[in-house]
Amino acid sequence: MSNLKIFAMPFSKVYPLYILKAEKKGRTKEEVDTIICWLTGYNQQTLQQHINLNTDFESFFCQAPQIHPNVSKITGLICGYRVEEIENELMQKIRYLDKLIDELAKGKPMDKILRK
Secondary structure (H helix, E strand, O other), X not given: OOHHHHHHOEHHHHHHHHHHHHHHOOOXXXXXXXXXXXXXOOOHHHHHHHHHXXXXXXXXXXOOOOOOHHHHHOOOEEXXXXXXXXXXXXXXXXXXXXXXXXXXXXXXXXXXXXXX
């Protein structure tokens, strides 16, 4: 899938998949929301607004109040790429989120996922 297709994809289309992935492993929607809010600076209300408005990934991340300053601590492989080496800034943010959701589904404690 090209970057342009991913960037134009509604966040609301992928959001339920994040929740499903987490719930299959005994985690919760609330934990998924906590991760998304931690990464983007959104609160629960603004996150829900973007979901309801079918905001695309590009707008979702471009309008984020503040990407968390500890994102540089997110490292490792996701979809065959090292997240810390992804050159396209928007794609890197999307993959950061994918990586955090993967860590949640793998049972990692929230304190470690949120790089505390």
